[in-house]
Amino acid sequence: MSDIIDRRDLDFLLYDCLHVDQLTEHPYFADHNRQTFEAVVDTAIRIARDKFEPHAAKLDREPPSFDGDRVHIIPEVAEAIEAFTEAGFLSASFDADDGGMQLPYSIAQAYMAVFYAANCATAGYPLLTLAAANLLATHATDEQKERFLEPMLQGRFFGTMCLSEPQAGSSLTDIETVAEPLGAGRYKIRGNKMWISGGDHELGENIVHLVLAKIPGGPPGVKGISLFIVPKMRLDDAGNPAEPNDVSLTGLNHKMGFRGTINTALNFGENDDCIGWLVGEEHQGLRYMFHMMNEARIGVGLGATMLGHAGYQHSLEYAKERPQGRPAADKDPTSEPVPIIEHADVRRMLLAQKAATEGALMLGLFCARLVDDIKLAEVDEDTERAEQTSLLLDLLTPIAKAWPSEHCLEANKLAIQVMGGYGYSSEYPVERLYRDNRLNAIHEGTNGIQALDLLGRKVTMKNGAALQLLLGRVNADIERARQTPELVELADALETATQQAAKATMTLTGAAMQGKVDLFLANASVYLEMLGHIVIAWMWLQQATIAHNQLDEDGLDTAREQFLHGKLQAARYFFRWELPKVARHSELLSSLDDTTLSMQPEWF
């Protein structure tokens, strides 16, 4: 696994940058300390290396299949998940009351990151189960928790999220699945769901589908959506799966990547015998789902990051070992070829991968740390702090999802390029990582939807309070960095970029206030890209500041010094090569360019 996880980097981010160990000073996390955190990550690395990574290529070649009756998945998947469950990774981050270990979410994301890097397709099954379990832990009744959540955390039941339908991919307004009340919280479910990951398999005793459906007579659109627990098998009084619940698999979707995570089309109630149990209140389904979805979006971004990170590690190892060509200034054909890492263009491709993936990893962990902060604020009943932190997290979430799924995919593209023909062949994993990663810009809300969420909702909410909060934190770190002469270049560059972004934001919100909603939102994707670059630059400024301070310490060993120099150089790369894009994006946005909007469909 040394080749797919840079443990130094993970620890640098968790402890030196994000001070996750300080969480244990709070009574809620008092059972833990840095040693227990590290032990958890050690275990994750061991299981990921022994049980997840070895079958990743095989699972891609031999994805789940459906013989018309049953689903078949290579046995290594079940073995890996069993090891995952036995180590306690399913329940670790849940409250002790729900049977968990009350581990910080930051650490849970850190160990999930390890599994994503090793084999994202197999990790998909527990990930989906965790997401569904999370939702039940927050919104289900005690009885529902006992019957469904407990066996999920024990690894006996698996979970899914059933949102999309064939006619309504991203548009939840238009879902047509119906839930007719039968009384006592029971509903008869009828409808088709599409793109359901983990929708059918025999990895456990049961599958708990969390289904969005509409109760007849409710409000139109998303305000009429309710959330239901719809198990594949109905339970007997003892809580054991007893009889089929009329949920049928109508087909598998065959994908370019992420092939090992089964993706299904499901039919609920084909024989009019599918029962669902309402979660929470009627018509509140979207709200509950969004709670889960926000964490899932951070998870998708982290998954994209780790695919990029794994590709980076593979191509780095290759570049250090593969001899080919000579330095540009060496014209002697009889001299020895050098390892390709000696070529500036190869270093460019490695630096670009490092800058994207390590910047994105810090953002993912930073968001996880905010989740922990919100939890502690809630435990402390500090509403003000909980709200402020939530504001920041809400703003960052679409960026944490979309930015890595664009730029760490680009990193995977570069990993292939570093390795040339070998990178393009299935002999090495980088082409698979690239295929896997292409999904992340699509699922859990396409990046276009993330952009609309960011600009149309998050930036404008509470009169721009979230953006003010973000810029306040960024500026504080800029001031801190500026006190170090070597970091002034970075501090100045980020200050300029934030000013450019602020200008574009004012122009855009001005257009919105004049009622030009179409024009305001037309280039939302560019806005996300712009703010994303600022956020990642901020992550790098923090890393650079800390790395610089550590370099001043006495008694560093050479390896540590080299690591810290690498951090400073990657920061410099991001600031010189990437951050200047903000200027162009700001100009385009500030011009309220209507090129896309005024293009007519019949002109194509």
Place this chain on the structure above:
Amino acid sequence: MSDIIDRRDLDFLLYDCLHVDQLTEHPYFADHNRQTFEAVVDTAIRIARDKFEPHAAKLDREPPSFDGDRVHIIPEVAEAIEAFTEAGFLSASFDADDGGMQLPYSIAQAYMAVFYAANCATAGYPLLTLAAANLLATHATDEQKERFLEPMLQGRFFGTMCLSEPQAGSSLTDIETVAEPLGAGRYKIRGNKMWISGGDHELGENIVHLVLAKIPGGPPGVKGISLFIVPKMRLDDAGNPAEPNDVSLTGLNHKMGFRGTINTALNFGENDDCIGWLVGEEHQGLRYMFHMMNEARIGVGLGATMLGHAGYQHSLEYAKERPQGRPAADKDPTSEPVPIIEHADVRRMLLAQKAATEGALMLGLFCARLVDDIKLAEVDEDTERAEQTSLLLDLLTPIAKAWPSEHCLEANKLAIQVMGGYGYSSEYPVERLYRDNRLNAIHEGTNGIQALDLLGRKVTMKNGAALQLLLGRVNADIERARQTPELVELADALETATQQAAKATMTLTGAAMQGKVDLFLANASVYLEMLGHIVIAWMWLQQATIAHNQLDEDGLDTAREQFLHGKLQAARYFFRWELPKVARHSELLSSLDDTTLSMQPEWF
């Protein structure tokens, strides 16, 4: 095929922009006229639709296999190639003396473009044969032509190019294949070749490998490379394949895309019984190969373009038909969903595809037109004109290869995104096109090598004469465009960009003259990207000028008007959204940034 080729666009580029029909005013092409050109393209579209496209997905799912003894390829491939050959497409562009139709290369590229869009993997077999045949037509003896070239143009023999070796991918300096003289132009060949497309199969009677090897005692490095004809089967006196030539298939490379074009590792002379025939003179192999390779690079760029073009057509069709969501200003959930092409962000993704692929297509055809111009200048024995035109083509070649393979891959990425989950699934072709296209940045010289070729060789050759020539032509078109008020914005933007590029070029060449070769070449990839954007903007400025003039004509039908408006809008998109990147690239280059160069391997 209406969905993968926009015939209006092809004709607009060939005749309205590039005036390919004017070639027939020269006696050399006097047998042809626009009608015969159109008939050729009609035939290509018919055969591509009937014989190439239908098996593209199947060939991807069931790629060539090797049972240890023989290679198996689904039968549709041979049928398609037979139809291709019967229609005369193998020999069409060759001289009448070599058994060809003397069709302009521009038209040959236009019909090849159709086949690339339909099924690039199957098209790969005749393409490779054409490239090898081209080389033989130029450099082989009459006897060699009779024995090898003739059956290739008849579709009986296939061709390959054997350059790479396992230990020397891009570095031809280091090839180790040996050719020991046996007298009478015969050599004993011994060595291993890697990444050989079309290296073994039974689609024809024989395979003619063109092999780079070194004759013992020759100069070191690339100056000691010679070129050999090494048939899979040796011929009897009548020219029929008679006995094996000790060329053995040691394995297949399994790739992410382009799966239908078999890719092989070959062993020459395992039993010391492999005979090769020298082409031309000893130690001149690389020069001969480069002649072919330059056209192959234009072909790779055109292939990348057409994969992008096909993806664009698929996603455009989907976007027009798929209802989902509502306009940003419409908050009524009971209103009807609109086709997704109504969403600005979807139009952005379609415009980006249109701008990249139609810009790149013009560049590919423009280069082909230069090949024709050179041919006619040679026929006219006008050395000056031939040299000038060659200079321009030499400069554009690395751009014509690399730019489409980056930006039309990006177009394929966007085609997937437009189609969401469907785009990521193998039910639609866009994910396959994306996988196929990823190869184009790697083969025929990686894009990093193209960048070194552009900056290190083409920009500096003859004291920068080629770049002067290019900028002269660009400036002339800027002046022409400026006479139309609506195009002044574009003209000014391109003028600014060319000035920025000129500034960066001066700084870079200044560094080279001071002996800072490493610094000069460190960011060559950025230079290629910068100059590439200028060249594509130039292509769009020409298209916009012509489209604008045509819009002034009387009696246009609505469809034509819409098409021309689309051209103007795509040009505007490229100039506003893409061309401003030149400023940032120019700044980075002008700063002689050494971030990649000063990064140390051990800092990663």
